Amino acid sequence: MKTAHEIRPGNVIMLNGSPWVVQKTETTRSGRNAAIVKMKLKNVLLDSTTETTFKGDDKMEDIILERLDCTYSYFADPMYVFMDAEYNQYDVESGNLGDAAAYITDGMEEICQVTFYEGKAISVELPTTIVREVTYTEPSARGDTSGKVMKPATVAGGATLSVADFIKTGEMIEIDPRTGEFKKRA
Amino acid sequence: MSTEIANQHWDIFCEVVDNYGDIGVTWRLAKQLVKEYQIDINLWVDDLNSFSHILPGLKPDQATQTFDRVTIHQWNVPLDINFVPGAVLIEAFACELPEQVKSQLIAQQQSPDDTPPLWLNLEYLSAEDWVEGCHGLPSMQASGIKKYFYFPGFTPKTGGLICENELLEQRTAWQSDPANKLALFSQLGLSGIDVQDKVISVFSYETLALPALCQQWQESTQKIHALLPKGRSLNSLTHLLPCSVEALTPGQQIVINNLTLHILPMTDQPSFDRLLWSCDFNIVRGEDSFLRAQWAAKPFIWHIYPQEDDYHLVKLEAFISLYCDNLAPEIAKYWTELNLAFNQEQQSAVNLHWQNLDSVNLPLLQHAQKWPIFALNDADLATRLVQFVKNS
Numbered sequence: 151m152k153t154a155h156e157i158r159p160g161n162v163i164m165l166n167g168s169p170w171v172v173q174k175t176e177t178t179r180s181g182r183n184a185a186i187v188k189m190k191l192k193n194v195l196l197d198s199t200t201e202t203t204f205k206g207d208d209k210m211e212d213i214i215l216e217r218l219d220c221t222y223s224y225f226a227d228p229m230y231v232f233m234d235a236e237y238n239q240y241d242v243e244s245g246n247l248g249d250a251a252a253y254i255t256d257g258m259e260e261i262c263q264v265t266f267y268e269g270k271a272i273s274v275e276l277p278t279t280i281v282r283e284v285t286y287t288e289p290s291a292r293g294d295t296s297g298k299v300m301k302p303a304t305v306a307g308g309a310t311l312s313v314a315d316f317i318k319t320g321e322m323i324e325i326d327p328r329t330g331e332f333k334k335r336a
Numbered sequence: 337m338s339t340e341i342a343n344q345h346w347d348i349f350c351e352v353v354d355n356y357g358d359i360g361v362t363w364r365l366a367k368q369l370v371k372e373y374q375i376d377i378n379l380w381v382d383d384l385n386s387f388s389h390i391l392p393g394l395k396p397d398q399a400t401q402t403f404d405r406v407t408i409h410q411w412n413v414p415l416d417i418n419f420v421p422g423a424v425l426i427e428a429f430a431c432e433l434p435e436q437v438k439s440q441l442i443a444q445q446q447s448p449d450d451t452p453p454l455w456l457n458l459e460y461l462s463a464e465d466w467v468e469g470c471h472g473l474p475s476m477q478a479s480g481i482k483k484y485f486y487f488p489g490f491t492p493k494t495g496g497l498i499c500e501n502e503l504l505e506q507r508t509a510w511q512s513d514p515a516n517k518l519a520l521f522s523q524l525g526l527s528g529i530d531v532q533d534k535v536i537s538v539f540s541y542e543t544l545a546l547p548a549l550c551q552q553w554q555e556s557t558q559k560i561h562a563l564l565p566k567g568r569s570l571n572s573l574t575h576l577l578p579c580s581v582e583a584l585t586p587g588q589q590i591v592i593n594n595l596t597l598h599i600l601p602m603t604d605q606p607s608f609d610r611l612l613w614s615c616d617f618n619i620v621r622g623e624d625s626f627l628r629a630q631w632a633a634k635p636f637i638w639h640i641y642p643q644e645d646d647y648h649l650v651k652l653e654a655f656i657s658l659y660c661d662n663l664a665p666e667i668a669k670y671w672t673e674l675n676l677a678f679n680q681e682q683q684s685a686v687n688l689h690w691q692n693l694d695s696v697n698l699p700l701l702q703h704a705q706k707w708p709i710f711a712l713n714d715a716d717l718a719t720r721l722v723q724f725v726k727n728s
Contacts, residue, residue: 165476178470181460181623182353183643184430186485188470203473203485205430205457210478 152212154187154204158328159248160275162194162265164211169194171265171273173248177206192246194267199245216266220274222258230254232264232274240264240271250276252309253327276327281336282306283322290315300332341722342374345422347453349411351431352383354641359387360624361498362428364605365458366406368500368718375722378422380411389602424725425453426486429460442479452481454728456721461488461497461623463655468493472724486724488717490658495724496717503631504708507613511633517614524611525587526563526598533559537600537615538569539625540639546572548683549690553595563615565600573597619678633705635671635697637678652679662710663703667696 157163161172174190185206192199204210220232220240229241230251242264244251253276263275287303299315305325313332317323322336346369350362359381366377381387384396391403399410399417409417415434421444427433444452457475471487471494486495510516514531521529529535534556540546546569553560564570570581576590576597586601603611608625612618612632620629621639629636638655640648656675660668670692677685693700715723 165478166480176466178464178466179643179647180462181429181641183647184460186459186470188466188473201473203470203475205475208475208477 151209153206154189154208154210155185155206157187157189157210157212158275159250160263160265160273160328162213162215162267162273163191164213165191168196169213169215169267171246173199173246190248194272215272217263218266219261220264221261222254224256225254230274232262232271234264240266242271242274246273249309249330250274250327251307253280253282253305253307253325255282255307278326278328279324279333280327281322281324282309284313284317284319287313287317287319289318303332340726343376344424345376345378345420346424346426347378347380347419347422348426348428348458349380349431349433349437350382350428351411352381352386353429354622356386356390357622357624357641358429359383360390360605362458363387363391363406364498364500364624365718365721367404368498369722370405372501372718373722376422377406378409379406380409382411382413384408384410390605390608392602392604421453423453424456426456426458428458430457438479441481445479445481454725455481455483456486457483459485459487461627462651463490463658464651465654467491471495484724484728486721490655490711490713492713496713496715496720497627497711498718499627499631499708499712499716501716503609507609507631507633510610510613516610520607520610520614524601524603524607526561526600527587528589528596529561529598530559533561534617535561535563535615536617536619537611538562538564538619539567540569540572540619540621540637541642542568542571543639543678544572544681544683545678545686547575548686550576550592550595550597552687552690554593556594559594559596561596561598563598563600563611565602568621569619570599630704630711631708633701633708635693635700635704637675640679649676649679652676658711659707662706664699667693667700667703670696671700 157172157175159172159174162169163172170191170193172189173192176188178186180186187204187206190201218234220234223231223233228244230244230247232240260277260280264271265273282305284303284305288301300312301315302310303313304310311330311332313323324333324336326333348362348366350358352359366379369375370377384394388394388396401408415436419437421440441452444450467487467489468491470485473485475483475485477483488495488497566581566584584599586599588599590597609628612629618629618632618634618636620626620636622641626638640652642648656672660672670689674689674693677689
């Protein structure tokens with residue numbers, strides 16, 4: 151069992167007797183430090199999506215399905231194609247990647263985990279740390295070097311996230327793609 | 337009123353965390369649902385002792401009692417009063433329902449002849465943007481029962497704000513005659529307050545900003561009366577007190593130059609509303625008094641409940657942004673700076689911004705008078721809640 155707060159995009163959870171792919175999670179803070187987690191879920195059996203909200207400490211069954219280490223190969227709209235070590239190809243619908251899609255880039259070499267349900271590739275989890283080039287960010291406004299002042303940035307793949315104020319366009323940065331959190335300059 | 341809702345029975349569960357905040361909100365909501373929608377309300381409260389401070393007639397040792405037509409039950413663990421499910425079940429502020437209640441919901445869900453109540457989690461009030469995207473969303477439970485998140489808020493896409501039907505009219509009538517406030521002060525045992533004196537209610541958490549303000553108020557050219565209940569605000573002013581906070585008595589006065597501190601007795605909610613209506617400025621905290629200060633249509637400081645990583649400042653700034661939307665830039669700046677300085681315990685800044693704000697008191701007061709209509713967006717929380725239940 152995991153708490154809602156621990157669930158990440160790409161996980162598959164069991165709710166109301168059905169498996170659901172977690173496409174997106176958004177954690178916010180309610181009063182008195184309590185976390186609220188909003189999730190976009192896709193029902194693996196019915197192919198339907200829903201938005202739902204949980205208390206951060208709500209417990210849910212994170213089901214372990216068959217997984218394979220794969221690398222990203224190419225995009226054939228609307229499918230992302232991944233390949234395993236034996237050159238087998240697996241198509242994953244773009245919607246099932248959730249926010250991870252914004253970190254997918256041509257030629258990326260990171261090993262991703264493709265999850266299968268009854269033989270069908272249903273989701274992809276990226277590594278917990280990836281390195282991406284900052285394609286655009288405003289110049290530093292305050293000259294802050296502590297890393298505490300943040301500003302928005304866009305990285306290769308199209309994701310936008312908050313980065314330290316000292317980061318410049320063209321630099322490589324480490325990101326946790328599960329949360330979109332900037333870690334450090336690479 | 338639709339007969340579909342009238343005479344239904346709803347249950348509200350409230351876990352008292354901060355003495356008067358959670359119970360203050362749920363008690364007001366319960367009374368309003370009974371009075372304005374004729375819904376039978378069972379209010380389950382885990383701490384009747386705290387509750388009795390805002391409902392003086394309540395007997396903490398009595399398991400079931402009725403006030404304002406609301407049935408109040410002591411919520412013991414395990415629950416020792418038989419729970420009979422009604423049409424709606426509200427867990428206030430994400431409190432964990434008793435196991436017996438959850439078991440009954442599951443049994444109802446599994447029975448072909450029964451339906452569990454509509455289960456709602458009434459959340460905390462926030463002015464942040466994300467509230468619109470989460471309000472009204474279901475929360476799938478492992479049992480298969482859907483619970484819905486109900487978020488109060490300031491915009492039409494949220495669950496609204498608690499405000500009784502006739503409250504604003506009553507407030508306007510009250511404020512039209514200065515004799516009302518003087519009579520109230522007298523009734524509360526507060527003496528020596530003249531109609532031209534400045535009266536400030538103080539209901540904050542502990543903060544270094546308060547002694548700084550008191551220092552300034554002492555040196556004011558105008559007589560200032562600060563009204564404080566025994567509790568957390570006074571913990572920050574112990575250096576001004578002749579005795580411990582515990583030893584203070586309601587009605588007691590501490591005079592320091594032009595500042596008089598008055599110790600307030602605990603009052604019920606209607607009296608607390610009238611107190612806020614009667615003061616020139618209110619310093620309030622948390623959620624319940626924060627909202628009531630807005631309905632009082634007087635300038636105020638909001639001492640927000642502190643959160644980890646200073647996240648409360650994000651919530652404060654979200655409200656400030658809404659509140660200042662139609663406010664002249666200079667006044668908005670002063671009011672914003674005062675609230676931020678107070679919440680960050682910046683003593684010299686809070687004094688500076690208090691002086692600045694004092695210089696624009698009249699336009700700020702005019703804004704405070706217009707704000708409730710804007711904030712309510714045509715429908716209060718109870719009205720929207722009833723509509724939500726009808727639509728679900």
